Structures are given as C-alpha cells and as structure tokens.
Amino acid sequence: MFEIIKFPAASTYSDLCERPSLESRSMDSLIDAIYSQVKQHGDQALIDYTKQFENRDITEITYSDSEISELALQTDTELQEAIRVAYANIYAFHKSQVLVEKRIETSPGVVCWQKSTPIDKIGIYIPGGTAPLFSTILMLAIPAQIVGCKEVILCTPGMHPALFFAAQLCGVTKMCKIGGAQAIAALALGTASVPPVYKIFGPGNQYVTAAKMEANRMGIAIDMPAGPSEVAIFADSSANPVYVAADLLSQAEHGNDSQVILISTDEEIILQTITEIKNQLETLPRKDYALKSLDYSKFILVNQEKEAIDILNTYAAEHLILACENPEQFADAIQHAGSIFLGHYTPEAAGDYASGTNHTLPTNGFAHAYSGVNLDSFVKKITLQSITKEGLKKLGKSIVIMAEAESLQAHANAVKFRMD
Amino acid sequence: MFEIIKFPAASTYSDLCERPSLESRSMDSLIDAIYSQVKQHGDQALIDYTKQFENRDITEITYSDSEISELALQTDTELQEAIRVAYANIYAFHKSQVLVEKRIETSPGVVCWQKSTPIDKIGIYIPGGTAPLFSTILMLAIPAQIVGCKEVILCTPGMHPALFFAAQLCGVTKMCKIGGAQAIAALALGTASVPPVYKIFGPGNQYVTAAKMEANRMGIAIDMPAGPSEVAIFADSSANPVYVAADLLSQAEHGNDSQVILISTDEEIILQTITEIKNQLETLPRKDYALKSLDYSKFILVNQEKEAIDILNTYAAEHLILACENPEQFADAIQHAGSIFLGHYTPEAAGDYASGTNHTLPTNGFAHAYSGVNLDSFVKKITLQSITKEGLKKLGKSIVIMAEAESLQAHANAVKFRMD
Known part of the structure; x- marks a missing residue:
C-alpha cells in the first residue's frame, strides 16, 4: 500500500491501467x-x-x-x-x-x-x-x-x-x-x-x-455494464493534499473493491497526500472498507502533464478530478472518462449528490465506449423522413442503382413505380 | 397467407404484435x-x-x-x-x-x-x-x-x-x-x-x-440487439396499392424471416394491395425469399386511425411507412418505431440507401427501448463540472447533509475541508 510508481514507461500504461478482473x-x-x-x-x-x-x-x-x-x-x-x-x-x-x-x-x-x-x-x-x-x-x-x-x-x-x-x-x-x-x-x-x-x-x-x-x-x-467504482486524480503542485486525500478516501469508502489512482508531476504532493490519507482514515466510520480498497490504489509520479494525460486516456476513469492550475486545458485533452471535476473546489462528492451531473457512470474502462447515464438513456431517438414527389424523382435514380447493385429488385421497384 | 384480420379487439394487440421467437x-x-x-x-x-x-x-x-x-x-x-x-x-x-x-x-x-x-x-x-x-x-x-x-x-x-x-x-x-x-x-x-x-x-x-x-x-x-427486419405500413384510402405492395415486397425480399404488416382503415386498399403483391411477385428475382416471409405477414383492417396508432405503438416497428393523407399528424402520435417514412413518396428504400437517415434500426420490438444507430452511437458524452470556491460554499451544506445521511463520511469531509 502507498507504494509510488515513478516515471513509468509508456509501454507499461496498459498494464498500469488494468482493472482487477471481474467474474460473472x-x-x-x-x-x-x-x-x-x-x-x-x-x-x-x-x-x-x-x-x-x-x-x-x-x-x-x-x-x-x-x-x-x-x-x-x-x-x-x-x-x-x-x-x-x-x-x-x-x-x-x-x-x-x-x-x-x-x-x-x-x-x-x-x-x-x-x-x-x-x-x-x-x-x-x-x-x-x-x-x-x-x-x-x-x-x-x-x-x-x-x-x-x-x-x-x-x-x-x-x-x-x-x-x-x-x-x-x-x-x-x-x-x-x-x-x-x-x-x-x-x-x-x-x-x-x-x-x-x-x-x-x-x-x-x-x-x-x-x-x-x-x-x-x-x-x-x-443502463450500462457494471464494475467497481473508481476515481483518478491528477494533481500538480498547486493541489492541496488535504483535499486530494479527502477525494481519494471518498471513493475508497464506497466498497472493498473501489479503485483510487493519484497521478502527479510533483512527488511532494504525492507524499503529503499519503500522509493526509493516513490522518483522515483514523476517524472514518467506513475505515475498513477504505483500507481494503486502498490496497488497489496507485500513486504515480510522472515527469510531464502529457504523460498523465496519456495514462488517464488509457485508464478511462469513471471519475476524474483535475486538481491543477489549468483544468480546462487539461480536460480538453481528455478523451475517455465518465465525469470530469475541474479545479480545486470541485470534489467528486459534488457530482455524486448535487452539482447536477449524473453519478451513474461507466466504470472498469467502459468509458472507452459508454457514456454515463444522461437524458438520452431514457428516450429513443426516432428518425423521420419526408420526401416530395419531385424530391424522389431527383434522388430516385441513385436509389435504384444502389438497390439493383445489391440485388434487391423490390427495393428498386418501390422507387421506380413512384417515378413512372 | 394474405388472410385479413378484421377489427381486432384492443385486448388482442399484444398477441397480434408478437414476433416469431428468437433462439440464441x-x-x-x-x-x-x-x-x-x-x-x-x-x-x-x-x-x-x-x-x-x-x-x-x-x-x-x-x-x-x-x-x-x-x-x-x-x-x-x-x-x-x-x-x-x-x-x-x-x-x-x-x-x-x-x-x-x-x-x-x-x-x-x-x-x-x-x-x-x-x-x-x-x-x-x-x-x-x-x-x-x-x-x-x-x-x-x-x-x-x-x-x-x-x-x-x-x-x-x-x-x-x-x-x-x-x-x-x-x-x-x-x-x-x-x-x-x-x-x-x-x-x-x-x-x-x-x-x-x-x-x-x-x-x-x-x-x-x-x-x-x-x-x-x-x-x-x-450497436443493438438483432432480429429479423420488418416493415409496418399504415395506409388510408388515399394510398396507392401499387406503392404499398412494392414497399411490403421490398421488406419481404430481405430474407425468409422478414415480417411485413399492413394496417388500413380501408378494406379495398388491403384487397388491391394483396392483388398487387401477387402481380409484382412474379418478376422478382428474390421471389422465394419474399414468399417465405409473406408467411409471417399480417393484413389488419381497423375502424379508425386511433386503433392503427395503438397497434403500431404496441408493435414498435423497425420501419414504419405512413401512406396516408395526414402523415405528420399521424407521426406525432407514434411513440415507438425505428424510422418513420411520411407520405406517398417516401418509400423505405429511400431511407435504406440515400435519404440521409440511418438504416441500422431496432427490430423485434426493441424500438420500445433502443434508438437506431445515429451519431451518438459512435461517441461517449462525458460530463464536466466546474465549481468556484463560493459556489461550493453555497452548495456544500446540502452535499454534506446528504452524504452523512447516506453514511458516507469521507464524501462529507471532501466538501467540509474545502469549506473551512
């Protein structure tokens, strides 16, 4: 626990981002x-x-x-x-x-x-x-x-x-x-x-x-496939270790198998955050859960923001907190995540309860392909089309040629009969 | 084949809309x-x-x-x-x-x-x-x-x-x-x-x-769960049986298990469409496919448009053609379908190839819960949130109260520490 992975090579990002395997x-x-x-x-x-x-x-x-x-x-x-x-x-x-x-x-x-x-x-x-x-x-x-x-x-x-x-x-x-x-x-x-x-x-x-x-x-x-909840935090030297520790713990207290990841360009921030985690743990009612999930935690030191971005895009975190000076710019580079929390005063807990975003989000790397729950999750989008007689006359030839090339004569007929 | 179901009772709509069962x-x-x-x-x-x-x-x-x-x-x-x-x-x-x-x-x-x-x-x-x-x-x-x-x-x-x-x-x-x-x-x-x-x-x-x-x-x-392709057509007395027959056949030629349904308020239109189907079938290269899938076809006569709408909303057709005088108004009442084709000059074949809508659509009643493929199918929507120090101070109390009521103290801490 609390081991720091220093300057991992890009070739290891995939392994670094591997989740504990799920049995179904x-x-x-x-x-x-x-x-x-x-x-x-x-x-x-x-x-x-x-x-x-x-x-x-x-x-x-x-x-x-x-x-x-x-x-x-x-x-x-x-x-x-x-x-x-x-x-x-x-x-x-x-x-x-x-x-x-x-x-x-x-x-x-x-x-x-x-x-x-x-x-x-x-x-x-x-x-x-x-x-x-x-x-x-x-x-x-x-x-x-x-x-x-x-x-x-x-x-x-x-x-x-x-x-x-x-x-x-x-x-x-x-x-x-x-x-x-x-x-x-x-x-x-x-x-x-x-x-x-x-x-x-x-x-x-x-x-x-x-x-x-x-x-x-x-x-x-x-809604989406399920997996253990997780948070990844990027913290630069502007970050407050007290806040970062609290954010990591608010994910860790969810359950035994929650995963928390901290990536930083600043080793001091990582070390101070680890100290803070130990402090804050003491008074937590769900300390036992948090301790177990901290077993899966990772603390990663990188040279440059670019590396953090690459790791985070490989990981595709359910929750991603950007505890850094330029969160908007950093967020622009993030392609895969469930929900992103920008800046030092946007804890995950805000999105969990009350900021307005949805907290049902893709875990386990599913953010590579799935969105979190949003309004679309409750509707179907039906397409509609309306073509005038003239419109069909104009477009019809292309349809007939394609339908015949696909050997679907009845499709072609449906247009031809209307063009005659 | 070509049997007409006349004035079915509302209590039979569910059975009427049942698809042949899928084995997986x-x-x-x-x-x-x-x-x-x-x-x-x-x-x-x-x-x-x-x-x-x-x-x-x-x-x-x-x-x-x-x-x-x-x-x-x-x-x-x-x-x-x-x-x-x-x-x-x-x-x-x-x-x-x-x-x-x-x-x-x-x-x-x-x-x-x-x-x-x-x-x-x-x-x-x-x-x-x-x-x-x-x-x-x-x-x-x-x-x-x-x-x-x-x-x-x-x-x-x-x-x-x-x-x-x-x-x-x-x-x-x-x-x-x-x-x-x-x-x-x-x-x-x-x-x-x-x-x-x-x-x-x-x-x-x-x-x-x-x-x-x-x-x-x-x-x-x-993309979505799969099932045999299908079309449902509503035709009132303004419909042209030649077009309706061609549209039904262009679905039927897809494969042995395609399903085609015609609902009309006008028995004459149904009878003429059946006659037309027989005519048009003769010269179709894929006649054998079409004949087999016509075995699953249904021709339904109803008293009023309202009944047609109820049946169609129960059926949730992959393709729905509205061969009627007031297609916009009719379409407004349709809640469940993959893609809707409005009016006499909008054959399904247009959407299959070239109108611009997507032809990968929910079959088998899946249109009750699934959209067809659309741009959203190729992206994830990531949510983002940014809260100012003042913003968190104002919202924080509610978050803390909710987190504590859910017995998640570390969530509450993540906000409290920032408010102090």
Missing part, C-alpha cells in the same frame, strides 16, 4: 434458477426469496401510496431541503439535454429529422446494503420524470425514509419491497405485482449485475 | 469454442475457420491498401456516383447531430456541461451472403468518420467492388477478409492482424448475432 459466468446457474422460479411462481417466488436470501418477511410486494407518504414524512427536514436543492440542479442540467428538433433538407425535397420519445416503462434498482442510496433515485428518476416515462418502477429492499421521500419527489409510479437478483428478474419477466419493463437501471452487487446481464440477453436494455 | 442460447458451445480458438491461435484460427466454414483459402487476414484501391476501381461508374449522392445525404444528416456544447449554471458558481468524444476503435461487420451490403458500410462508417474514430476496422467476406469503394470513401482504416462469428471474436479479442475494438456494429446471421452477444457480455459495446 460462475453465477449463471443460480441466476437461471432465480429467473425460472420468478417466471413460474411470480410474486410467491419473490416472497420466498426475500425470506431465504434476506430473512425478511413480506406479504405484499408493493408499497401502498399511503405507506410511501408516511415513510417519506419521516425524512429529516434538513435532509428534505438538501434533497430539494440537489433535485433542482439535477433537473436543470438534465432538462438542458432535451433534443431540439432540427429538420435537415439533405437533398431538394428530402427532409430528415429526429424526434425523441420516452421509454414507456423503466425499472430502477436501489440496493439495500450499508449506504441508503437515495441520491441514486434522484439520478435515475429525475431524467425519467423530465422525458415522461409512463411507468417508473423502483425496487429496493432499503427502508431509509429518504428513499421514499426521493421516490415521491421524482414521480416514481410504483415502489416494490424486493431486492437482489429476484427483483431484476421480476422487472424483466413481470409478475402479478411487478410490471415488466423495457429498461433496467441501477447499481447492485454481483448477483444484481449478473441478473441485469441476463435481462440484457433477453432483449431488455440496461 | 443453443449456439453457446459453438461460440465459446470459436472464441477460445481465436484467443489461443489468433490469425491461424481465422484462416482455419475461413476454410472450414466458408471453404475460402486466405493467407492474409487484411487487405493491403493497393488491393482495396484496385478492387474499388472496379466499381461501375454510375454506381460510384450513386454512392457519392447517398454519402452526401447521410453525411449531412448525421453531421447535424453533432452535440452543441451548452454550459448550464445549475446554481451560482456551479457550471455543468457535456462534451462528446469519439470511441477510438470500432469494428464493422458486413456479411457476405446474397446481397452485398455496401450501403451498410455507408451507414456505419460515415458517422464514425464525422466524429473521428481513430480506427475503423471492417470485416467482410464479401468481394463486391462497391464494398471496397464505400470503405475507401468513408475512411475505413483497415479491411479484413474474414466473416462469421470468428470475425466478431477477432474484433472482440484482437489477433496479430485484427486490433481489438471497443464497439462492434453491423448485421449478420444467427452466429454473428450470438458472437456479438458474447462480445457484449465481455464488456464490449454493440
């Missing part, structure tokens, strides 16, 4: 069994699994509206206010992402455009576990509310009042008491109480992840 | 074997499979630049010109989808925005088979060219000159002679000749589809 296949038979039971026995299977896996007795799958209201009201007033502040920022930023219709006349008389329509039914999973992630409800239900998803089904075994408060605030239409892989199976297959959905969002443990992959295999969309 | 699991062991061979033996496995599955002898995996140029030059001049026309339209429409940066100040001193960056390495698969789909190269390589994907690897067993012409025109960076599931495995795993990619696009048979699902399971993104 081993759970196939358990996940198959859960899907098959939920398919056969519906709600009863959910009730039985809840007893078997969580030792919770439930008789109803869904909360009634009055139960939700009562639980929501138990939320601390100060916390209610904080959630409202976060709500407003997340709403504003995601609302700005609404598609503006643009009609493009690609050729005379040929007009093409896109329209965006909501996914009618979505499922959101919020784990129980050690942290009641009501913030994730905001991140997933606010964009659904903006685009107007008709049904937003939230499954959570959690009982923290703020979960209910957030769900109500964001217009969740149904809240279910179930958790784990069985909750995902219910959202995928549907039961008497849980409607089947077209897309499933939300974090979870390895069973939940495997169950989401199975749903995906069945043709149900998912 | 059964190929698991073959796909596993192919992945494992390609992983172990790399290029040699590709050479061996090409002999075994396709009876083609290849010694090199990739085409040299001069081979590509020579083959491209063999493209008919008229066809070259047609491809250039299509290229310009597809380029114009996709270019219009480039993200315009918008900085949003969600709270005083808290600014959030998105930037779009290309996926560095993508793979495109174009099947050999009965139709040389050079048009699909345009659809997948033009947006990659617009956003600036660094490596665009095209795998195809096809040899039609237009494939090479289109690849060259669209800036494909490498062209490989391989096909089938082994080509997908090569793109996913990488070999000496084929670089591994972050996302795989393109159509294919059931083996290719299964291999893409396996890549997806490994964390490699894919």
Whole structure:
C-alpha cells in the first residue's frame, strides 16, 4: 500500500491501467434458477426469496401510496431541503439535454429529422446494503420524470425514509419491497405485482449485475455494464493534499473493491497526500472498507502533464478530478472518462449528490465506449423522413442503382413505380 | 397467407404484435469454442475457420491498401456516383447531430456541461451472403468518420467492388477478409492482424448475432440487439396499392424471416394491395425469399386511425411507412418505431440507401427501448463540472447533509475541508 510508481514507461500504461478482473459466468446457474422460479411462481417466488436470501418477511410486494407518504414524512427536514436543492440542479442540467428538433433538407425535397420519445416503462434498482442510496433515485428518476416515462418502477429492499421521500419527489409510479437478483428478474419477466419493463437501471452487487446481464440477453436494455467504482486524480503542485486525500478516501469508502489512482508531476504532493490519507482514515466510520480498497490504489509520479494525460486516456476513469492550475486545458485533452471535476473546489462528492451531473457512470474502462447515464438513456431517438414527389424523382435514380447493385429488385421497384 | 384480420379487439394487440421467437442460447458451445480458438491461435484460427466454414483459402487476414484501391476501381461508374449522392445525404444528416456544447449554471458558481468524444476503435461487420451490403458500410462508417474514430476496422467476406469503394470513401482504416462469428471474436479479442475494438456494429446471421452477444457480455459495446427486419405500413384510402405492395415486397425480399404488416382503415386498399403483391411477385428475382416471409405477414383492417396508432405503438416497428393523407399528424402520435417514412413518396428504400437517415434500426420490438444507430452511437458524452470556491460554499451544506445521511463520511469531509 502507498507504494509510488515513478516515471513509468509508456509501454507499461496498459498494464498500469488494468482493472482487477471481474467474474460473472460462475453465477449463471443460480441466476437461471432465480429467473425460472420468478417466471413460474411470480410474486410467491419473490416472497420466498426475500425470506431465504434476506430473512425478511413480506406479504405484499408493493408499497401502498399511503405507506410511501408516511415513510417519506419521516425524512429529516434538513435532509428534505438538501434533497430539494440537489433535485433542482439535477433537473436543470438534465432538462438542458432535451433534443431540439432540427429538420435537415439533405437533398431538394428530402427532409430528415429526429424526434425523441420516452421509454414507456423503466425499472430502477436501489440496493439495500450499508449506504441508503437515495441520491441514486434522484439520478435515475429525475431524467425519467423530465422525458415522461409512463411507468417508473423502483425496487429496493432499503427502508431509509429518504428513499421514499426521493421516490415521491421524482414521480416514481410504483415502489416494490424486493431486492437482489429476484427483483431484476421480476422487472424483466413481470409478475402479478411487478410490471415488466423495457429498461433496467441501477447499481447492485454481483448477483444484481449478473441478473441485469441476463435481462440484457433477453432483449431488455440496461443502463450500462457494471464494475467497481473508481476515481483518478491528477494533481500538480498547486493541489492541496488535504483535499486530494479527502477525494481519494471518498471513493475508497464506497466498497472493498473501489479503485483510487493519484497521478502527479510533483512527488511532494504525492507524499503529503499519503500522509493526509493516513490522518483522515483514523476517524472514518467506513475505515475498513477504505483500507481494503486502498490496497488497489496507485500513486504515480510522472515527469510531464502529457504523460498523465496519456495514462488517464488509457485508464478511462469513471471519475476524474483535475486538481491543477489549468483544468480546462487539461480536460480538453481528455478523451475517455465518465465525469470530469475541474479545479480545486470541485470534489467528486459534488457530482455524486448535487452539482447536477449524473453519478451513474461507466466504470472498469467502459468509458472507452459508454457514456454515463444522461437524458438520452431514457428516450429513443426516432428518425423521420419526408420526401416530395419531385424530391424522389431527383434522388430516385441513385436509389435504384444502389438497390439493383445489391440485388434487391423490390427495393428498386418501390422507387421506380413512384417515378413512372 | 394474405388472410385479413378484421377489427381486432384492443385486448388482442399484444398477441397480434408478437414476433416469431428468437433462439440464441443453443449456439453457446459453438461460440465459446470459436472464441477460445481465436484467443489461443489468433490469425491461424481465422484462416482455419475461413476454410472450414466458408471453404475460402486466405493467407492474409487484411487487405493491403493497393488491393482495396484496385478492387474499388472496379466499381461501375454510375454506381460510384450513386454512392457519392447517398454519402452526401447521410453525411449531412448525421453531421447535424453533432452535440452543441451548452454550459448550464445549475446554481451560482456551479457550471455543468457535456462534451462528446469519439470511441477510438470500432469494428464493422458486413456479411457476405446474397446481397452485398455496401450501403451498410455507408451507414456505419460515415458517422464514425464525422466524429473521428481513430480506427475503423471492417470485416467482410464479401468481394463486391462497391464494398471496397464505400470503405475507401468513408475512411475505413483497415479491411479484413474474414466473416462469421470468428470475425466478431477477432474484433472482440484482437489477433496479430485484427486490433481489438471497443464497439462492434453491423448485421449478420444467427452466429454473428450470438458472437456479438458474447462480445457484449465481455464488456464490449454493440450497436443493438438483432432480429429479423420488418416493415409496418399504415395506409388510408388515399394510398396507392401499387406503392404499398412494392414497399411490403421490398421488406419481404430481405430474407425468409422478414415480417411485413399492413394496417388500413380501408378494406379495398388491403384487397388491391394483396392483388398487387401477387402481380409484382412474379418478376422478382428474390421471389422465394419474399414468399417465405409473406408467411409471417399480417393484413389488419381497423375502424379508425386511433386503433392503427395503438397497434403500431404496441408493435414498435423497425420501419414504419405512413401512406396516408395526414402523415405528420399521424407521426406525432407514434411513440415507438425505428424510422418513420411520411407520405406517398417516401418509400423505405429511400431511407435504406440515400435519404440521409440511418438504416441500422431496432427490430423485434426493441424500438420500445433502443434508438437506431445515429451519431451518438459512435461517441461517449462525458460530463464536466466546474465549481468556484463560493459556489461550493453555497452548495456544500446540502452535499454534506446528504452524504452523512447516506453514511458516507469521507464524501462529507471532501466538501467540509474545502469549506473551512
């Protein structure tokens, strides 16, 4: 732990950026069994699994509206206010992402455009576990509310009042008491109480992840593939080691397998940050989690910013904090990351809760190909085209030639008959 | 065949819209074997499979630049010109989808925005088979060219000159002679000749589809889940049965399992269309394909447009043609579809080749959750945020309260330390 990797050669960047490997296949038979039971026995299977896996007795799958209201009201007033502040920022930023219709006349008389329509039914999973992630409800239900998803089904075994408060605030239409892989199976297959959905969002443990992959295999969309959370920080000599240490620890406290990386052009900053981590660790309630994930941590010293940029573009961090003097310029050079936090007063925690950006982001290098959750995740973009008789007359010849070259005569006919 | 379903009750819409079921699991062991061979033996496995599955002898995996140029030059001049026309339209429409940066100040001193960056390495698969789909190269390589994907690897067993012409025109960076599931495995795993990619696009048979699902399971993104191609047409009494029949046939000729649906408020139009289909079928080179897929066809008579809209929103067609008097108004009511063709002079064939919209679209009802391929498919949207010291001071309290309520003290500290 806390070993510093000094001036790594470019040829080692790939290895340096390797994540601990993920195992998913081993759970196939358990996940198959859960899907098959939920398919056969519906709600009863959910009730039985809840007893078997969580030792919770439930008789109803869904909360009634009055139960939700009562639980929501138990939320601390100060916390209610904080959630409202976060709500407003997340709403504003995601609302700005609404598609503006643009009609493009690609050729005379040929007009093409896109329209965006909501996914009618979505499922959101919020784990129980050690942290009641009501913030994730905001991140997933606010964009659904903006685009107007008709049904937003939230499954959570959690009982923290703020979960209910957030769900109500964001217009969740149904809240279910179930958790784990069985909750995902219910959202995928549907039961008497849980409607089947077209897309499933939300974090979870390895069973939940495997169950989401199975749903995906069945043709149900998912937010993105999952992996352990991670942060990378670039700090130059302008950085404050107290802040950098706090940012690294706020990622490390997430779970045993979180990964934190610090890259710096200044060895002193690295050394001071390590000292600060040790100090701050002492009073952390989740010290044990943080210690375990610090085992995966990396502290990298480089000669120049350019090297840091290359490593970071190879790594494709979920969260990237730029604790440096020229964060805008540095960010311009970053091609692969989930979310970027610029400057000394933009901690990851701000984006986790309240700046307005989404905190459901690609981990495990998936930022090379995947975006984080954003407004697009809740809609489909349908293309439309309208061609006039004259427009088709003009464009038709090209279509006929191409269709015939692809040996698709009926395609050619569809144009020819209209041109005659 | 050609049976008319008259005035179906709303309760039957779901069954009416059911697709023939897809089987994917059964190929698991073959796909596993192919992945494992390609992983172990790399290029040699590709050479061996090409002999075994396709009876083609290849010694090199990739085409040299001069081979590509020579083959491209063999493209008919008229066809070259047609491809250039299509290229310009597809380029114009996709270019219009480039993200315009918008900085949003969600709270005083808290600014959030998105930037779009290309996926560095993508793979495109174009099947050999009965139709040389050079048009699909345009659809997948033009947006990659617009956003600036660094490596665009095209795998195809096809040899039609237009494939090479289109690849060259669209800036494909490498062209490989391989096909089938082994080509997908090569793109996913990488070999000496084929670089591994972050996302795989393109159509294919059931083996290719299964291999893409396996890549997806490994964390490699894919364009979308696959299914048989399909068209739905709404025709009112203003429709021309000759055009409607030609449009239905241009879908039916794609393959044995294509699905075509005609919904009309006018029985006469349905009857005349059926007559026309029989006429036009006679001279079609791909009559056998069309006949088989007409087995899955449905002709539905409804009383009112409203019913047609409900059926079409349940069906979520890949292609939807609105052969009616008020197509704009009708399109406004459509919430789920891949691409919509408005009016009597907008055949599906136009969008398949040259109107400018993308023809890689969600089949099998996937349009309930998935968009067709568009410019977004080739980029990631990274979120960025920049907070001033004052901004954090103002927002900080809410973050601290939420973090502490989620029992994440280090998150709270990251803000507190900065506020002190």
